[in-house]
Amino acid sequence: MSRSFEAVVTENREVAVNHFRLTLAPDQEVTLPAPGQFYMLGITGGTDPLLKRPFSLFRLGKNGAINILYRVKGKATQIMTGLQPGSVLNLLGPLGNGFPNVEGKRPIIVAGGLGVAPLTALAESLRFDSPRIFVGARYAGDVLATDILSSIDSDISISTDDGSMGIQGVVTDAVNEYLASAGTSAQDHVIYGCGPRGMLRALAGLSDRYGIEGYVSLEEYMACGVGACLGCVTKTAGGYRRVCKEGPVFRIGEVIL
Amino acid sequence: MNKLETSIGALKLKNPVMTASGTFGYGEEYSKFIDLNRLGAVVVKGISLNPMEGNPVPRIYETPSGMLNAIGLQNVGLKVFIEEKLPFLRRFDTKVIVNILGNTVEEYVELARHLEEAAVDAIELNVSCPNVKKGGIAFGTDLSAMGGLVEQVRAATRIPIITKLSPNAGNIAEFARVAENAGSDAVSLINTLLGLAIDPQTRRPRLANITGGLSGPAIRPIAVRMVWEVFRKVKIPIIGMGGIMDSDNAIEFILAGATAVAVGTANFVQPDACERIVDGLECYVDENGLHSIREIVGGMII
Missing domain, CATH: 2.40.30.10 (Translation factors)
Incomplete structure (x- = not known):
């Protein structure tokens, strides 16, 4: 096809x-x-x-x-x-490559701003794995798709920078709190994230601290989208990789955020 | 008889449409979208002796009817190219032209020797990439350095040599003549025009490399003019490129003096751009009652 x-x-x-x-x-x-x-x-x-x-x-x-x-x-x-x-x-x-399925782990889905777009598709596909969903945005007007996401996780956590909706603060703080309260069962989770680089870096920090596998979807300027132009690369432990071809989803730890 | 058949020196092409180096990778990606057998030639991403990492991001930025790029010649290096990339391209009935770049004459010579052994159809000397400090452009902006380079590579190989010329180096026709006299079988032009875009909000350049090479329809009239200037100065064939989006654009280059054309940025916009251009050229020769596309090379009526 x-x-x-x-x-x-x-x-x-x-x-x-x-x-x-x-x-x-x-x-x-x-x-x-x-x-x-x-x-x-x-x-x-x-x-x-x-x-x-x-x-x-x-x-x-x-x-x-x-x-x-x-x-x-x-x-x-x-x-x-x-x-x-x-x-x-x-x-x-x-x-590109989508988010991998990780058997036997409870998904933690962390969306920053428009990062909610690919994660909504993911949340819908993982509906029966009881995903925990965390959404962050600058203010209430930028909080998107919560109608769909709250139907998947009724305990959805929303954070805004200015506190105009949900908790005031950054979304990764809410994730941290959740993992801290989970105790030893924190390791039974897998993290999926998409959002600004700063948020992804903080997620990588959490993945490291709690010893949890994680995946992030990256954004970059693209010309061809199919791997030919080498315009959209990102730094990884193994050198530059194409966001459009080897990504846009990368394993936390592999990609340098 | 194939009316689109043409030749670049000893290199016979089933049609004059090829891909522009750096816009088509090593052919694998686009083979899912187009039939590579329909192309006159595939010109692959520039190859150096050793792999190159390329520039930091952002590497590309779109501008009106064009784009700036500063990829920085990221490539897999000669060995991986020959072992892992070339065999794939060899499965298709199209010519394989390898764009090469180096920091010294000796590197170009070594690349040319190995690629001749690997039985590629031709090499294109990259002496015009605007995005790396060393190599390439150092030869492309100095008439005698370029002449010396072409002579040395000529002495080292029998396969056709195409010299890719810079539009950023002064009188391009002079460079073409030097390439011709030094034994180049053809010249290809133009490489990208050096450009700069700045973000008014952050006051920073749009590209990490600061400057980049401008390609796309925005540069086409400049490229057509340069092909015409070169056509009047040299006898060797010209491969024309710069913002070709459709077959009419390709005809423009041919009328200005190009024997073949290369399609670059258009591949990004429409992955089957080259195939559509071949279709369009077939229609053009039929509609205009031509026996061969070669009849109109340099055929602009003044």
Whole structure:
């Protein structure tokens, strides 16, 4: 099955201030994505913006509908807000490696800001493993997808920098508290994280302190998305690795955050 | 008869479309999206004697109708290329051209010898990468250094040599002539134009390397002009490149004097860009009643 296809926009809805959810219906049978994988989206077909833009899978909808969660940040995402149902986009994907399944461990899912996008897909796939979910954002307006996530973990923990929603503080402090209270059973967990580098570094610290395996999904500027241009590399213990190809999910300890 | 057939010196190509070095890896990634058998040639990512780590990130930044890159020639090195990458490419009915770079003349010579032994179809001398301090560009900005390099490599190998020229080094036609006189079988142009983008908020450069090479449609008119200038100065074939997105763009380069074309940034935008361009060229020769694409090389009507 080709990983290059066209998809029709069926919905493009503002779900929070400056954040949209785009729903795309592929025009053919496509490879099913795994949580953590991403797509390159051709926005205009013109030359400005020129390159496709990477977006991780947010949710897999009915009939293979691809849901993307995006924040309006630059020219390309600004143009995306104007996409109407019926618009046709060119896609590549699913690309990269998703989050690995770790048997017998309880998932701790830690999302910072828009990092919630790939982790929502993951949380849905791990629904029956009773994941503990931690969401962090700058303020209440940036807390996304909690309706879906709280249906998976009714004890979901939300932290905001300014305290406008949930606990005031950084999300990794909440994770730390949870692990500290778990005592020796802390090691029965596996961490999955996506968010700003600072948050991922703090997660790596927790993974180390409690001796817990963990995986993080990284973000980087990409040109090709398929491993050819070497534009999106990240430092690992074994040298540079491509975020689009060997990632975007890396094992904590392997990647240098 | 194949109307798209052409040749770069002794190197016969089934069509004039090749990939631009550095935009197509070693072919594996894109083989999932296009049929490599349809390409005139695959020009692989620049190879040095030893592996190179490349530059820190960010390495790329998009600009209007183009992109800046400063990858820094990250590559697997000669040994891994020959043992692990070349056998894959050999499975396809397309020519394999290996872009090479070094810090000294001796390194280029050694690379050329080993690659001839490995039976690659041609080598492209990278003397024009703008993103590394040592090597490459040191030869590409100095007429006599470049001439000396081409002569030495010429003396060391019989396979076709293509010299890839910089648009950042003064009169490109002069460099082309020096390459021709030193025994280069062809020249390819243009490499990327040196550029800079700055973030107004942080006041920092967009790329960790500060400057980067600009590619994409933004540079196309400059590239076409340079091909035309070189065409009037040399007799050896020209491989034209710079922002080719479709077959009309490719025709533009051919009319300016290019015998073959290379497609770079367009691969990132549309992984099957090269194949579409081959299709488009086939239509063009038929619609225009040409017997061969070669009839219109340098055919701009003034």
